[in-house]
Amino acid sequence: MAVKSNLTNMVLVLGLTCLFCSAVLGGAYVLTKEPIAAAAAEKTNKAIAQVLPHFTDVEYNEEGRYYKATDGEAVVGYAIESTTVGFGGPLSLIVGVTPDGVVYNTSVLSHAETPGLGAKCTSDNKFMDQWRGFNPSVKKLSVTKDGGDVDAITASTITSRAYTLAVDNALKAFSVISGNSSVISSEVEKSNEEGGQDNE
Numbered sequence: 001m002a003v004k005s006n007l008t009n010m011v012l013v014l015g016l017t018c019l020f021c022s023a024v025l026g027g028a029y030v031l032t033k034e035p036i037a038a039a040a041a042e043k044t045n046k047a048i049a050q051v052l053p054h055f056t057d058v059e060y061n062e063e064g065r066y067y068k069a070t071d072g073e074a075v076v077g078y079a080i081e082s083t084t085v086g087f088g089g090p091l092s093l094i095v096g097v098t099p100d101g102v103v104y105n106t107s108v109l110s111h112a113e114t115p116g117l118g119a120k121c122t123s124d125n126k127f128m129d130q131w132r133g134f135n136p137s138v139k140k141l142s143v144t145k146d147g148g149d150v151d152a153i154t155a156s157t158i159t160s161r162a163y164t165l166a167v168d169n170a171l172k173a174f175s176v177i178s179g180n181s182s183v184i185s186s187e188v189e190k191s192n193e194e195g196g197q198d199n200e
Contacts, residue, residue, distance in 0.1 A: 044094070047107040051096025052077045066177060075099055078177055080170040081109070086162035088112040091121070093163065095170035099178065103134040106167060118159030127153045127160070131167065141168050 055069035067079040083092040089112030096104035142148030152160035
């Protein structure tokens with residue numbers, strides 16, 4: 001004999017279905033939480049090793065979103081997380097800065113840039129290599145199109161500006177972290193505002 005459909009039955013079936021789905025999702029979360037966290041930590045550790053000179057210990061400052069790296073008692077640098085908005089969405093970098101305020105290297109943590117264009121910020125060697133040893137006291141931190149010393153990725157001016165702004169923000173954070181009150185001089189924010197009409 002078929003069960004008669006009524007409001008009580010429908011609520012009961014819907015409730016049991018929701019309970020089952022919640023249990024499955026909760027179980028999947030518990031099973032995948034640690035592997036996902038471990039993978040993210042490994043990715044971050046590799047990025048820190050890439051953007052700083054040799055270090056023996058690293059300490060994370062959650063409030064400032066930076067890592068202080070030391071070799072024995074000596075501070076070798078800071079790996080600073082910095083996020084801006086690129087052409088396709090958030091562009092997150094980790095920027096390694098040595099105690100003298102020079103960019104040791106940079107690495108992209110995540111991005112949503114267009115494949116084949118802005119996404120080249122992770123693979124264009126000419127663009128990436130110029131950040132190694134970038135000294136903001138000697139070079140102007142803005143793209144050449146805006147009168148600076150940063151060569152933009154071909155056909156990806158907006159991404160290049162966003163990347164440059166992320167580096168600039170990291171250097172400003174470094175000024176605060178290190179206690180050096182001098183502000184890194186740059187026209188990055190101004191050039192981003194003025195250059196908003198460019199294609200990626």
